[in-house]
Amino acid sequence: MTQIAVLGSMNMDLVAYAEKAPLLGETVTGRAFRTIPGGKGANQAIAAARAGAMVSMIGAVGHDAYGARMRETLEHSGVDTDSLRTIEGPSGTAHIVVDDEGGNAIVVIPGANGTVDHLAPGDEGVIACADMLLLQLEIPLAAVVAGAQAARRHGVRTVLTPSPARPLPSELLDHIDLLVPNEREAATLTDRADPRDAAAALLDRVPQVVVTLGAAGCLYLTRDAAPLVIAAPRVAAVDSTGAGDTFVGALAVALAEEKPIREALSWAAAAAAVSVQREGATESMPYRPEIEAQYTA
Template sequence: MTTIAVLGSTNMDLVAYVEKAPQRGETVTGREFRTIPGGKGANQAISAARAGAEVTMIGAVGNDAFGLRLRDTLEHSGVDTDDLRTVEGPSGTAHIVVDDEGGNAIVVIPGANGTLDHLSPGDEGVIAAADTLLLQLEIPLAAVVAGAEAARRHGVRTVLTPSPARTLPPELLAVIDLLVPNQHEAATLTGLTDPRAAAVALLEQVPEVVVTLGAEGSLYAARDAEPLTVPAPPVTAVDSTGAGDTFVGCLAVAVGEGRPMPEALRWAAAAAALSVQRAGATASMPYRSEIDALYAS
């Protein structure tokens, strides 16, 4: 069993479902509202755990009802929360509008995640014991850099999802093994709108890149190989929230288990395809048996 540490955010997703997302200054009537545990860190942790990995979550929740539910959801999915601290104040929240085409728009309020600006005693040991460290950008950048540097010191593979997209410092990119942006994030990082050109440009900074392309699948590029496009299974999307995190968590599991990258990408794409057919982020994430069944079909 592969072992994964996740250093990242936990948020309660406050999700409004609408026919069409409102434009600036517009009010629309929604049909449903749900609170769903999420956050990119927690999403990736739950995805990896359900896919069969041993997962530890390093993060922070508030001392509120959302914090209790976030911790419970992680534990119920098999994630070790011994390094998920509780701090004074509110937990992080994500305010999400989902339209009838499955698209979404999100505003994140960091809350407790904003306190995660350094590694606490014991965090480096958790990272050192893992095969892979998953990182995102919904916590202060100082902690992301510290976590990646700790992973490099101990020979742990690092996977960074650069979301929300921002300029990344050279000292962070120098210790990242695999960068997984979506096509919009890749364009933000490089100024190039063509995913293939963006992926090739990013290879000047990191050794491997996977650009996720939504319904079109993913594009893999490495310094020692020609870029490879892997299609996604054709499905009808209900809600794309968390699909990218599902993909990353499952990709980390597949690579950690020693699968060749093309196979790992197809397996992760099957997981993401299952997730977009269900509402919510963590609520939509499939279990290993479901992924294996779709992958084999």
């Protein structure tokens, strides 16, 4: 079975649902509030596990009720948590407003994630045993760089989701095989508004780029083939929180299983399409039979 390691964040998502997100200085009345385990690292780990991979999570939670619940959620989805450490202090949290169109605005408080600034003993061994390593930017950059470099030493493919977007040093990008920004992140990284132009600019630094385009699907560019545009299935979106992480987790599984790139992208888009039809991040992520059903629909 495919082995995937995830080095990244664990957050408890504190989600308010409202007709629209408030403007600065504005108060709006919401219709519901939920606490849902999330964080980009945990999201991608759960998405990959439910898509059919054996997954190990490397990161940290706090010594609090949120941390215990997040660990339990990972384990319930089949994610190995032996490399998920518990530290004194609070777990990470994400404060999210979801509007009636399914859009969201998010403020992340790192908490325990801020302590993941290096690889702990045993972490490199977990990475070395994987077929692929998934990385994001919700933990300190030093750990992301260390993880990418460890993966390269052991011939493990790397996928980086550059979120939250920030300048990316060569010491990181030199060890990344696939970069997966969304439209806004791609524009931030390149100062180019057009996704195709942004992806082309990013190819100067990494060998493959996928720019996710929300309901419009995704754009794939590589240095040695024509660009691909993959349409997203048409569905009624309820909540887009976690959809990008669902896409990345499913894509990693498809690529590790050696699916052709067009098929892998379409399969990942099907997974994301299932997720946006449900509320929450981790709670919305589909299991493999659900992805297959959407893919063949």
